[in-house]
Amino acid sequence: SRFLPQVVAAFADECRLFSVMSSRIVCELAQLFDPKRPFNEPTMRFYASCVLLALESLQFDGIVLRSLSPETIALTAEGFGQVLDFRLAKKLPEGKVIVSEIEHVPVVVEALGVE
Numbered sequence: 001s002r003f004l005p006q007v008v009a010a011f012a013d014e015c016r017l018f019s020v021m022s023s024r025i026v027c028e029l030a031q032l033f034d035p036k037r038p039f040n041e042p043t044m045r046f047y048a049s050c051v052l053l054a055l056e057s058l059q060f061d062g063i064v065l066r067s068l069s070p071e072t073i074a075l076t077a078e079g080f081g082q083v084l085d086f087r088l089a090k091k092l093p094e095g096k097v098i099v100s101e102i103e104h105v106p107v108v109v110e111a112l113g114v115e
Contacts, residue, residue, distance in 0.1 A: 001053065001054065001057040002076070002078070002080050002082070003050050003051070003053045003054035003057065003080060003081065003082055003083065004054050004057055004058070004082060004083060005021035005022060005023035005082060005084060006021060006022045006023070007019050007020070007021055007022075008020045008021060008022045019086075021084075023074070023076060023082060023084075024076050024077040024078070025074045025075070025076060025077075025082070025084075026074070026075045026076065026077055027074065027075055028070065028071055028072075028073065028074055028075070029047060029070045029071075029073040029074065029075060029081060030069070030070035030071045030073075032075070033070060046081075047073070047081045050073075050080050050081030050082070051068070051073060051081055051083060054081075054082065054083040055068075055083070058083075058089070062091055062092045062094070063089050063090070063091055063092070064089065064090045064092055065083065065086070065088070065089050066088040066089065066090060067085060067087070067088040068083065068085075071085075072084055072085035
């Protein structure tokens with residue numbers, strides 16, 4: 001998926017898991033955010049769609065991402081939003097699902113300054 005970095009290599013020690021990911025990152029989404037000049041609706045829809053497609057891809061693989069913010073979304077050289085931080089991701093046991101409230105979504109949208 002172009003919305004997730006590709007893992008090139010992974011290794012672990014007794015306490016940690018390390019991964020090397022291939023991606024052409026330009027900046028974090030948070031770096032583009034200026035409260036005085038919020039994103040317009042088409043721009044916000046595009047980045048939200050990128051994140052949604054990344055989450056869908058993770059869900060297909062049974063992975064739940066438990067932390068998402070503008071600081072954990074990077075922009076690639078091609079202009080796509082890409083989710084990067086997987087420290088709080090969790091692989092679900094086969095057949096398990098997580099149900100969550102969507103009440104926090106307006107807070108994230110407001111924090112990004114969408115009008």
